[in-house]
Amino acid sequence: MSSAEPTRRDFLYIATASVAAFGAAATLVPLIAQMNPDASTIAAGAPIEVDLAPIADGQVIKVFWRGKPIYVNHRTKKQIEEAQNVDVAKLPDPQPDSARVKPGHDQWQVLIGICTHLGCIPIAHQGPYDGYFCPCHGSVYDTSGRIRQGPAPLNLALPPYEFLSDTKIRIG
Amino acid sequence: MSGHPTYQPQSAFMRWMERRLPIGGLIYSSFVVYPTPRNLNYWWTFGGILTFMLGVQIVTGVVLAMHYTPQVDFAFDSVEQIMRDVNYGWLLRYLHSNGASMFFLAAYIHMFRGMYYGSYKEPREVLWILGVILLLLMIMTGFMGYVLPWGQMSFWAATVITNLFSAIPLLGESIVSWLWGGFAVGNPTLNRFYSLHYLLPFVIVGVVVLHIWALHVAGQNNPTGIEPKSEDDTVAFTPYATIKDSFLLAVFCILLAWFVFYIPNFLGHPDNYIPANPAVTPMHIVPEWYYLPFYAILRAIPNKLLGVMALGASILILAFLPWLDTSKVRSGRYRPLYRQFFWVFVIVCVGLGWLGSKPPEGNYVLIARIFTVYYFAFFLVILPMLGKVERTKPLPNSIAESVLAEGKPIGAPAPPPTGAKA
Numbered sequence: 001m002s003s004a005e006p007t008r009r010d011f012l013y014i015a016t017a018s019v020a021a022f023g024a025a026a027t028l029v030p031l032i033a034q035m036n037p038d039a040s041t042i043a044a045g046a047p048i049e050v051d052l053a054p055i056a057d058g059q060v061i062k063v064f065w066r067g068k069p070i071y072v073n074h075r076t077k078k079q080i081e082e083a084q085n086v087d088v089a090k091l092p093d094p095q096p097d098s099a100r101v102k103p104g105h106d107q108w109q110v111l112i113g114i115c116t117h118l119g120c121i122p123i124a125h126q127g128p129y130d131g132y133f134c135p136c137h138g139s140v141y142d143t144s145g146r147i148r149q150g151p152a153p154l155n156l157a158l159p160p161y162e163f164l165s166d167t168k169i170r171i172g
Numbered sequence: 173m174s175g176h177p178t179y180q181p182q183s184a185f186m187r188w189m190e191r192r193l194p195i196g197g198l199i200y201s202s203f204v205v206y207p208t209p210r211n212l213n214y215w216w217t218f219g220g221i222l223t224f225m226l227g228v229q230i231v232t233g234v235v236l237a238m239h240y241t242p243q244v245d246f247a248f249d250s251v252e253q254i255m256r257d258v259n260y261g262w263l264l265r266y267l268h269s270n271g272a273s274m275f276f277l278a279a280y281i282h283m284f285r286g287m288y289y290g291s292y293k294e295p296r297e298v299l300w301i302l303g304v305i306l307l308l309l310m311i312m313t314g315f316m317g318y319v320l321p322w323g324q325m326s327f328w329a330a331t332v333i334t335n336l337f338s339a340i341p342l343l344g345e346s347i348v349s350w351l352w353g354g355f356a357v358g359n360p361t362l363n364r365f366y367s368l369h370y371l372l373p374f375v376i377v378g379v380v381v382l383h384i385w386a387l388h389v390a391g392q393n394n395p396t397g398i399e400p401k402s403e404d405d406t407v408a409f410t411p412y413a414t415i416k417d418s419f420l421l422a423v424f425c426i427l428l429a430w431f432v433f434y435i436p437n438f439l440g441h442p443d444n445y446i447p448a449n450p451a452v453t454p455m456h457i458v459p460e461w462y463y464l465p466f467y468a469i470l471r472a473i474p475n476k477l478l479g480v481m482a483l484g485a486s487i488l489i490l491a492f493l494p495w496l497d498t499s500k501v502r503s504g505r506y507r508p509l510y511r512q513f514f515w516v517f518v519i520v521c522v523g524l525g526w527l528g529s530k531p532p533e534g535n536y537v538l539i540a541r542i543f544t545v546y547y548f549a550f551f552l553v554i555l556p557m558l559g560k561v562e563r564t565k566p567l568p569n570s571i572a573e574s575v576l577a578e579g580k581p582i583g584a585p586a587p588p589p590t591g592a593k594a
Contacts, residue, residue, distance in 0.1 A: 016418075030260035034235055039257040 047172030049164065052108065060124040062113060065171050069113040069121050070159055071132075072169075075143060079130065080106050083144035093155045097144040100155070102163055110161050110169065111145045117152035132156065177205055202388060207406035208413045209394035211575045215289075216392070218282040220417035221424050223380065225275040230373050232268040233317075240320065242366035244359045247322035248447045266436040267428075272314055273439045274428045276462035279310060280521075287493070288514055290502035291393040297494040299386040302379060304491045309376045311463070311487070316369040318460060322362065323444030328457050330357045330365070336470075339480040356450065396567065396574050397503030404572035456531060464528030465521050469547065471532045472540040482544070489551050496551050498559025506565040510558050517550045 037045075045066040055061055055074045063070050075083070083097040101109060113121050113132075120136040127133030128149075129142035139150030146155040161171040179200035181187045186196050239258050241250040254261035283303070286292055292300035319330045334351050338344040353360025391400065400406050407413075431438065439461055443454045459467055469486045473479035489496075504511050520543045527540045568574040 030263050031231065031235055033259040034261060034264060035238065036259050038239070038253070038259060038261070040253060041257075 045172070047170050049168055049170050051168055053167040057107075063171070065159065068159070070171060071109070071111045071113045071124055071145075073109040073111070073124065075107050075109055079143040082129065083142060086142070086144075092147050093153070095144075095146060095155055100144050100146075100158060102161075105163060105166075108169070109143075109145065110159060110171065112157040112159050114157070115139055115152055116147065116154040116156065117150070122156070202384075202409075203414070204408065204410040206388065206409040207391075207400065207403075208409045209392055209400055209405060209571050210407045210412075211394050211396065211571050212392065212413065212416070213395055214416065214420050215281070215285040216394075216413075217417045217420040218278050218285065219387075221278045221421050222275070222282060224421055225271060225278055226373065226376060226380065228271050229268065229275060230377075232264050232271060233370070233373065235264055236268055237370065240366075242320065242363050244322060244362055244448070247320060247362060251321045263432070266432045269440065270428060270431040270436060272317065273431070273460070273462065274424070275310065276314070278424070279307060280462075283307070283490075284518060287517075288504040288511075289393055289395060290397050290497070290499070290504065292494045293497065293502050294494065295390045296386070296393065299383060299390060300494055301491050302383045302386055304487070306376060306379050306383060307490070308487060309372055309379065313369060313372040313376065314460070314462065316365040316372075319362065319365050320369065321444060322448045324446040324448055324452075324454050325441050325444040325457070327357060327448035327450065328453055329459055330361060332457060334361075336480050336483070339477040341477070393502070394571055395503060395505055396571055397501065397506070398567055398571065401570050402572070404576075405570055458529055461525065461529075464526070465524035466528075468524040468528035468540045469544050471528070472537065472544040482548075486547065489548070493551065493555075497555045498557075499555075499562070499564070500559065501564040501567065506567055507558075507562060508565065509562040513550065513554050513558065516546070520546045520550075 048063065048065050050061075050063055050072055052072070052074070055072060057074055058076045058079075060071055060073045063072060080097075086097070088094045088096050097106075113124075115122050115134040115136065117134065117137055117139050120134050122132035122134040122139065122141060124132055127140040129140065131143045131148075132141035132145060133139075134141075134150065134152065137151050139152035140148045141152075141156055142148050144155075147153070159171050161169050163169050179190070179194075179197040181190050181196055190196050236254060239250065239254045239261065241247055251265070254265050256262075258264075286300065286303070315329070315333060319326045334348055334357065337347045337351065340347060349355065351361070352358065353364060394400075441458060441460075458464070466483055466486055470479045470483040473482045499507060499510065501507055504514055524540065524543050524547065527536055527543065530536045532540075
């Protein structure tokens with residue numbers, strides 16, 4: 001039977017269905033939220049401090065932050081010059097070296113050591129530019145961490161970091 | 173079950189599906205137009221509630237499994253990490269632990285309903301036995317789940333229950349070390365309990381499918397215990413049973429929510445917040461409330477092997493109920509003498525539960541023994557005798573008559589009277 005006016009039953013059906021729909025959505029919230037990083041994982045991802053004093057001229061160290069390998073490279077004068085004397089426009093991912101270091105700290109290069117191709121860790125002080133070389137598929141990065149040859153599309157990424165003093169940085 | 177409409181798919185997509193995998197038709201005939209006795213009361217809603225609770229336990233369980241570590245050095249801490257660090261972890265854990273209690277509460281109510289109204293009688297014997305199998309699976313699953321947090325109660329419950337099997341003559345010790353995977357409850361035990369705890373709920377799902385199938389073949393029982401005779405006796409499952417189930421489900425969920433949000437640890441034992449210590453047994457080892465009646469029966473018998481056998485028998489005897497009860501009348505509504513013994517039985521079960529939480533000393537032991545005797549006597553002596561000696565009340569002629577005419581005959585009662593009554 002259908003009537004022109006909505007009946008009490010229609011109202012009840014629609015009200016019940018609305019509450020049920022709201023309830024179903026509310027149920028999904030914790031089920032989906034629980035897969036997000038939990039409080040201890042977020043706490044473990046807090047910023048770290050790295051002491052630069054022990055890192056000799058030309059030395060590279062690798063630290064971990066948020067599960068990612070980070071290269072802290074004390075560049076030599078030669079490496080800095082080679083990084084700066086480049087026709088930026090001809091690079092596959094154009095970016096001047098000055099945009100990849102902190103002002104007044106040209107010798108310190110802090111990069112995320114993950115190849116922008118498919119995620120392997122490139123090896124430091126390797127390849128034709130004495131920069132980084134990824135053994136997985138042959139991507140070549142220069143002393144500024146910029147992609148020069150190979151299948152990687154982008155320069156090596158920079159983590160968020162700042163200088164607390166001339167000999168200490170905080171990453172994150 | 174003839175004469176009710178067949179599924180007519182409205183959309184082109186459903187017509188396409190129906191030709192290939194007729195799920196639409198199956199759901200339609202099983203849960204939409206399925207003829208349901210019109211006189212079902214709220215005690216009939218617990219099957220649906222149980223299915224819902226099974227879903228709740230599986231969903232919360234799978235999600236908890238994403239954060240739990242089944243290794244003796246990490247298990248307890250991983251549960252605490254769920255409670256403190258995982259987003260909504262506290263909610264999921266309390267839903268799962270209190271959900272288990274509510275699952276058993278609904279199961280016991282469902283079973284008492286079956287016993288009162290004779291739902292186990294012909295032709296529903298297999299349906300009932302599948303239910304007993306489901307109870308056994310639930311008991312096993314709940315036990316293994318309780319071990320996983322690796323608290324003091326977890327560890328010692330595992331030790332006590334696995335040690336029950338040592339009562340078996342000859343093979344007992346080998347069986348126990350086979351269960352343990354070692355010389356005592358330890359990491360191998362925890363790992364295999366985790367695996368089986370994840371597996372068994374899906375076995376339960378399979379047996380539930382068989383249970384619902386067996387139900388639909390025989391049709392629902394109803395409070396009068398007499399079978400539907402005409403279309404007047406039944407209504408379509410949807411919307412009548414669907415709405416009734418949904419309503420009590422909502423009330424039931426309020427009860428669950430009450431525990432989860434206000435008293436989440438009320439039903440648990442505080443000793444399980446102490447990490448397992450194999451060197452120290454807690455003063456009072458008690459299982460969760462839903463195992464207490466069986467625990468009381470176990471402890472009531474002073475002999476180790478006989479106690480274990482009594483424990484097993486107290487559950488398995490349920491499977492024989494269809495044949496132990498000799499009454500030709502199905503529903504307790506028309507069996508006044510049976511009703512009295514039934515309610516005593518319910519009190520005995522609850523009493524055994526209470527006794528199971530008490531230390532096995534003094535008067536508690538005496539009463540537990542008396543109650544245990546009644547428990548078994550109910551099945552083995554009272555039920556077989558009752559069917560032969562009791563006087564039952566007259567049954568109504570049909571379900572419709574009992575509901576619509578309040579017991580007065582509709583149309584011509586059988587046998588037909590001398591006068592005509594249109």
